[in-house]
Amino acid sequence: MTETERPLRADARRNRARVLEVAQQVFETEGLAVPVDEVARRAGVGVGTVYRHFPTKEALFEAILVHRVEQLVAEAKALADAEEPGDAFFGFYKNMIRRVVGNKALGEALSAAGRDLMEITATAGRDLRAAQDELLHRAQRAGAVRADLTGDDLKAILVGIVATERQIGGEPGRLGALMIESVRA
Numbered sequence: 001m002t003e004t005e006r007p008l009r010a011d012a013r014r015n016r017a018r019v020l021e022v023a024q025q026v027f028e029t030e031g032l033a034v035p036v037d038e039v040a041r042r043a044g045v046g047v048g049t050v051y052r053h054f055p056t057k058e059a060l061f062e063a064i065l066v067h068r069v070e071q072l073v074a075e076a077k078a079l080a081d082a083e084e085p086g087d088a089f090f091g092f093y094k095n096m097i098r099r100v101v102g103n104k105a106l107g108e109a110l111s112a113a114g115r116d117l118m119e120i121t122a123t124a125g126r127d128l129r130a131a132q133d134e135l136l137h138r139a140q141r142a143g144a145v146r147a148d149l150t151g152d153d154l155k156a157i158l159v160g161i162v163a164t165e166r167q168i169g170g171e172p173g174r175l176g177a178l179m180i181e182s183v184r185a
Helices: 010-030 036-043 047-053 057-079 085-102 104-112 122-141 151-168 174-183
Strands: none
Touching (some): 010 047, 010 057, 036 057
């Protein structure tokens, strides 16, 4: 936050959160063609409120993407102390794959706009990688995951799973669940 920016009032924070929540649901289920004014209507706010927080539709997509990654970070961190590290690891990845594959609209929109997804989610992405590495290492120490699997290996496997699932269609997460099982010790 710069010196000239003020923190959002409580109602503005609630409105911003509501717009993000509704936009995420709308774009995920109905696609990117839904106009911003329809998102505003469904969120119960004026279109000016949406544009005050998100000056462009692309800015709204970016905020949704960052929010999504931050949610994954929170989920991974919450599982870091799970009693069964293997179950936590496999459950997290199966759920993440299912959700990512089922929501191709955001990634496609940002890619089409020529934006680097890694740049947009840089800070949250680093936090996610650290939380994922912790899940991986705990599962490895528990003997649930192959000891030779690295975080880079896992990332490559996940990227491949998501790309393949998007290509072949079908039940989101099914192929990913099968593939992630291949790293079981």
